[in-house]
Amino acid sequence: MTSDELTDIEIKLLMEGVFQVYGHDFRDYSEASLRRRLTNWLSGSGFATLSLAQSHLLRDRALFDTLLRGITVNVSEMFRDPAFFKAIREQVVPYLKTYPFIKIWHAGCASGEEAYSMAILLLEEGLRGRFRIYATDINEEVIRKAHEGIYPLQEMQNFTRNYQHAGGTGSFSDYYTARYDHAILTPMLRENIVFAAHSLAVDADFGEMNLILCRNVMIYFKKQLKERVLGLFDSSLSPGGFLCLGTKESLDHRHISNHFEEIKPRTQIYRKRYAKK
Amino acid sequence: MQKNNGRKFKAVVIGVSTGGVSALKLVLGALPADFPIPVLVVTHITPDSDDGLAILLDTLCAIRVKEADDQEPMIPGSVYLAPANYHMMVERGGTLALSIDPLVNFARPSVDVLFETAAEVYGPALIGVIMTGAGNDGSKGLSKIKSCGGMAIVQDPADAEMDAMPRSALQLLKADHIVLLVEIPPLLIRLAGVKP
Numbered sequence: 214m215t216s217d218e219l220t221d222i223e224i225k226l227l228m229e230g231v232f233q234v235y236g237h238d239f240r241d242y243s244e245a246s247l248r249r250r251l252t253n254w255l256s257g258s259g260f261a262t263l264s265l266a267q268s269h270l271l272r273d274r275a276l277f278d279t280l281l282r283g284i285t286v287n288v289s290e291m292f293r294d295p296a297f298f299k300a301i302r303e304q305v306v307p308y309l310k311t312y313p314f315i316k317i318w319h320a321g322c323a324s325g326e327e328a329y330s331m332a333i334l335l336l337e338e339g340l341r342g343r344f345r346i347y348a349t350d351i352n353e354e355v356i357r358k359a360h361e362g363i364y365p366l367q368e369m370q371n372f373t374r375n376y377q378h379a380g381g382t383g384s385f386s387d388y389y390t391a392r393y394d395h396a397i398l399t400p401m402l403r404e405n406i407v408f409a410a411h412s413l414a415v416d417a418d419f420g421e422m423n424l425i426l427c428r429n430v431m432i433y434f435k436k437q438l439k440e441r442v443l444g445l446f447d448s449s450l451s452p453g454g455f456l457c458l459g460t461k462e463s464l465d466h467r468h469i470s471n472h473f474e475e476i477k478p479r480t481q482i483y484r485k486r487y488a489k490k
Numbered sequence: 491m492q493k494n495n496g497r498k499f500k501a502v503v504i505g506v507s508t509g510g511v512s513a514l515k516l517v518l519g520a521l522p523a524d525f526p527i528p529v530l531v532v533t534h535i536t537p538d539s540d541d542g543l544a545i546l547l548d549t550l551c552a553i554r555v556k557e558a559d560d561q562e563p564m565i566p567g568s569v570y571l572a573p574a575n576y577h578m579m580v581e582r583g584g585t586l587a588l589s590i591d592p593l594v595n596f597a598r599p600s601v602d603v604l605f606e607t608a609a610e611v612y613g614p615a616l617i618g619v620i621m622t623g624a625g626n627d628g629s630k631g632l633s634k635i636k637s638c639g640g641m642a643i644v645q646d647p648a649d650a651e652m653d654a655m656p657r658s659a660l661q662l663l664k665a666d667h668i669v670l671l672v673e674i675p676p677l678l679i680r681l682a683g684v685k686p
Contacts, residue, residue: 245581248607288591295538432560432590461588462559463560
């Protein structure tokens with residue numbers, strides 16, 4: 214048996230233990246990413262193998278928290294994939310404007326960059342006071358960070374460029390204040406965002422959403438977990454609601470795919486059909 | 491799965507950076523449509539690139555070229571390009587996986603990420619190729635391929651448009667073949683066991 218094969222066995226055993234002790238379920242996470250992330254964590258942990266670390270991880274919550282961070286922290290950018298945000302602005306917002314109030318679920322919001330991007334977009338489209346974004350992530354520490362809305366100043370150049378390509382109608386610098394080497398997003402953006410902890414692997418659905426944003430989150434899940442999550446999204450969306458996936462994800466060959474229609478090919482923005490006549 | 495002196499290779503991984511477009515045109519353009527194993531390619535492209543390069547290469551090459559989709563099953567006779575701003579990885583069971591994990595060697599997609607995950611899955615049945623490029627992405631990955639028993643091919647630095655990437659790989663490991671760019675396709679064809 215190769216050492217890589219042994220590592221795979223150790224990962225399976227550890228993930229089973231983590232689920233039983235802490236209730237976090239990574240058993241259906243896709244292996245390649247999980248293996249890379251766990252190997253990274255291990256190399257900074259002082260343990261030689263995951264088996265040696267396991268005894269401590271299952272007993273020491275603080276140590277487990279460092280592992281949790283290593284497994285779950287996703288990175289994003291404001292207006293990541295500008296073309297996507299442009300499509301939302303041009304092709305989805307006109308529908309949203311017909312609703313008196315818009316409820317958005319941003320699943321797997323990580324440190325909040327895309328939730329704030331959506332808030333900026335909707336404010337610029339004149340929807341102030343008419344929307345609420347429920348931004349959730351499995352990682353509570355990351356949720357706290359997202360709520361703060363503070364990002365490294367050096368990111369702003371990239372965010373600004375994304376914003377411009379995404380069809381931003383204002384000046385991006387109006388949305389943050391620079392302090393030393395950080396940029397603090399203007400608190401107004403937070404008014405319509407509720408940050409909360411939620412696990413797509415174990416928690417239940419959210420009611421009556423008009424739009425669900427879950428981009429580059431399910432790429433870390435195996436098929437079975439992906440199907441579970443898509444089922445959650447299907448039952449959380451109102452008829453006519455929108456489901457937005459990452460650039461390289463699609464609903465093709467998924468069990469809910471016949472409930473949805475892509476608004477335009479290759480946008481990865483799907484609209485839930487109204488019930489059959 | 492094809493034989494070559496008793497060795498069976500199951501996949502080719504290619505890493506390339508600066509000078510990559512013309513190198514890929516040449517190498518992929520010389521592979522037959524029925525190349526018997528999948529080819530996975532990481533080339534460093536800017537984060538907002540679309541799948542234009544894959545479409546261009548597909549029109550120029552006999553072999554099918556496409557940008558990888560999430561959890562796409564790999565099939566022989568296909569070249570998969572890592573999409574801009576995603577790492578591309580190989581899963582056990584022969585599917586591709588994507589991630590938006592942090593940059594590796596200042597790059598996403600990173601050659602090391604592809605090579606290391608492919609080596610973990612394919613072990614000795616993998617061929618790794620490093621071609622022209624700046625920086626040192628791919629060196630650690632190719633070294634991992636070697637340590638798992640796979641085969642390492644490096645473009646001769648003197649022949650490369652940018653010699654840093656091949657040179658860095660050669661400093662870290664002993665390549666099985668150091669060849670000119672034009673020699674790479676016939677070598678791959680021979681190793682993959684395409685019948686003449």
